[in-house]
Amino acid sequence: MIKAVMVMNTQGKPRLAKFYEYLPVEKQQELIRRVFAVLCGRAENVSNFIEAESIFGPDSRLVYKHFATLYFVFVFDSSENELAVLDLIQVFVETLDKCFKNVCELDIVFNYSKIHTILDEIIFGGQVLETSSAEVMKAVEEISKLEAASNAITLIPKSASGWRSR
């Protein structure tokens, strides 16, 4: 199970934090800080894995990936495979990239709720739901289309038959 997803910039400012088990805000902040402290001490060209038991308790692993000014951090337990989670980060970033055309830190900040929508399509309740960025894109686009429509007429179309996925 995936315990947490964090995105933070290289100054340690959180850009996205989602914990799949509830944690009080202060605890979340503390974890983010500690993760950042470990991350900024890591050299280039080392593995993307970190022993996270001292931060997140027993049976927790951490995989991170560094893109430009951002760290993408996934914390999970032994039921996931580190290399696979690394690819999951890849999927997430690829999807963001497709959504925002060359994603950058500001896109993530300004489209906070959309980032959450995307993440919710990939990870659902702590489990990996979808690993194809094309599928995630499709779902997200449908949501935005509908939201735009519902925003315009403030009524939800009663029939969902018009949408087909896959």
Next chain:
Amino acid sequence: MGSQGGFYQSKEFLDLVKSIGEARSKAEEDRIVLSEIETLKRRISEPDIPKRKMKEYIIRLVYVEMLGHDASFGYIHAVKMTHDDSLLVKRTGYLAVTLFLNEDHDLIILIVNTIQKDLKSDNYLVVCAALNVVCKLINEETIPAMLPQVVELLVHPKEAVRKKAIMALHRFYHKSPSSVSHLVSNFRKRLCDNDPGVMGATLCPLFDLITKDVNSYKDLVISFVSILKQVAERRLPKAYDYHQMPAPFIQIKLLKILALLGSGDKQASEDMYTVVGDIFRKCDSSSNIGNAVLYECICCVSSIYPNPKLLESAADVISRFLKSDSHNLKYMGIDALSRLIKISPEIAEQHQLAVIDCLEDPDDTLKRKTFELLYKMTKSTNVEVIVDRMIDYMIRINDNHYKTEIASRCVELAEQFAPSNQWFIQTMNKVFEHAGDLVNIKVAHNLMRLIAEGFGEDDDTADSQLRSSAVESYLRILGEPKLPSVFLRVICWVLGEYGTADGKFSASYITGKLCDVAEAYSNDETVKAYAVTALMKIYAFEIASGKKVDMLPECQTLMEELLASHSTDLQQRAYELQVVIGLDAHAVDCIMPSDASCEDIEVDKGLSFLDGYIQESIEKGAQPYIPESERSGILNISNFRNQDHNEASSHSLRFEAYELPKPTMQSRIPPASLASTELVPVPEPMYPRESYQTPVPSVSLDAGSSELKLRLDGVQKKWGRPTYSPATSTSNSTLQKTVNGITQVDGASTSNSRTRETYDSRKPQIEISPEKQKLAASLFGGSSKTEKRPAAVHKISKASSHVMEKSHVPKYSMEVASEKTASVQQPPDLLDLGEPTVTSTSPLVDPFKQLEGLLDTTQVASAVNHGSIAAIESPDMMTLYADTPAAIRNSDLLSGLSNPSIINMPGDTTTTQPMQSSKGPNLKDSLERDALVRQMGVTPSSQNPNLFKDLLG
């Protein structure tokens, strides 16, 4: 869709983000955020905010909270948004509540209804949004409200909904397995879903279920294998490919499941060999995800029943991983290697160099993983190298968590594989020196025990060598600054025990060192205590060996300081040391035998060796000891300890439970005078008059009842005033008669002490007699024997010494019989009085019981019994307590009522007895006892070293 899409943001928000981004310090950022919170607080409560604006406010709130500030004032607005019809607003609301609230938050109750409605929505996106919230915010209590809808959604036409419904159900299973246990079969059904995505989703819950209970899912092995085969053969739609790999995430999950199912199951494993072999061959090892699948294959191969061919492929992959330049792959390679060496240990050897490389890699993660591998590979041949490496690394790192772990691993390996004692001690010293405060105190105890016991062989010279080498190393280490407390304790203990054992070091040298320790670590009391005790040992050994002891000046100053220490423990140790130094060699040898740390200490809990002394004192007129539980006056103070005490002695236990809440008890401390004012407390106005008329009996009644029946008093006073008051007043009058006839008590106080005396002597018997029959026999005079009539009957077989006393019993009762007649006549009217009391008590006991929550039915029964007995027997103060054992035994209320005469009998005997027995049999008895004591070789004198010997075994 542009980057702004349907996600409108205002300039304000952009400015906020920008200014936060540009903030140069945490304080500046906090200031910006706080002013933002103020703005939001003001704005958000304005009426008629457009939805779009509201949505933005909520997003800003979420943002603020992510930065670590409290946004709870806006939670309710987020909840309100979830009720909106517009999908955009609703989704924003749902997003905010999933981020803001936890499953036990009070506001959840306001969302449950909306979620239920949304789960039934026609719009699948609404359903999906609701399912998302369900996963996050539904707790054990609200699961039943959602369960039917979620189960319906398992067959929803949209696969996206089916997938999420499965995940939600899985989440329910996580939170409360019992609530969905009847729905587990649904996961199996969905495994056959037409949509591969839904099938893939079911693998997550199935993995969890199989982890818990492998055997119920063995039948699925074939299905999983065939699914995996289809996936690997690219039978799934192209959409599931990822980096040219066919559905790698599904493959990984399936391999994990197969690893569980095939573990230790040869037949199931055989079904898997082909497909796993295929994947090994087909997997693309150039991509990251391909390697992930390969790694999972290795995990699977190392978990299932071993197959040589697969192991070979696994070994190939591992060597490829280890040779790779990627740290990630090296890491996975090391991890895979540590799994595989369990099955084929020889595989590690071909990778020796790669492993050493990883060990020296600058990457901490990789290094730690390698240490984990080494830990698993440790044998007695390589333990020295591995542990040395580990300690080197341990010294270098700062991460306390990992330091602790690696220290405990070093200790474990050293304990398990140590090639020599010397090495072991050196290793432990290093561990303690560098991570002493992080290791479990048990490790220190183990080390001390090892040094004390040696290695179990009968080789004494080896053991003493071990010890002297330990002493030498510790004396050396003591020179270093800032040693951890745990380590210092070990050092002090060893120096105290063995510092002078081999004669290499003089006592003054060792004591000097110990004083240095106590001085240098003067704020660590535990270390100081260890040091003082060590000093005491050294001096004791010196004295015992006949040498003269001169205390070093620094030691003397230390002692002076400790004698006035604020810590009572240190003070006591210092005083003990002082006393020990003053003793002669023989005594010291008894107290502090040399090298006796491994001897068992027998503890004589009954303190039987003191019996003679007690007897002697009692003869001289001393008051017998009253167990705390019986001291009515002190009772409330020592309640807590009493409870323990009570558990041991079943008789008194129940009564005490009643007594605790009784407020009047507090004023009983001086039993004689105070009690007399109190004991007839019910009819308060009439008491002063009576107290003069019947001072003696009333007091004695109280003393008796307070000791045994108090509870009843309490109950009566609390709940039954009206009934009790007439009872006491009348009984008082009868009391006078009987008591005056029988007891010639000179004053309230004497009667009190008398009752106590007899009472107490009985009390310990109940407790200790099973263990210490002899003690009981000599401790108790004839008087108590009769009181305890039923017990005495049991005793006949037990103690020969009883026989003599036993003969008194019938005699007494005979004598009493004549006197009896008077009291026997009384019962009828007593009964009349008694009955109302009883009826009133029994219902009254119940509420009390509810209050206390402590009493079981038998207790109540006995309590009720007491009610009756108290009423019946109130005329005779002695019977009051004398009878209680009987009352307890006949827990039947009726028997207590119907045989008042029988009950009264022993009571009357006792009243006569104290007079005779205290002078007669008691003396005889004590003489007997004295003889016995001498036989046992214990002279009853407090100064006798034999006492110590007994204590110390």
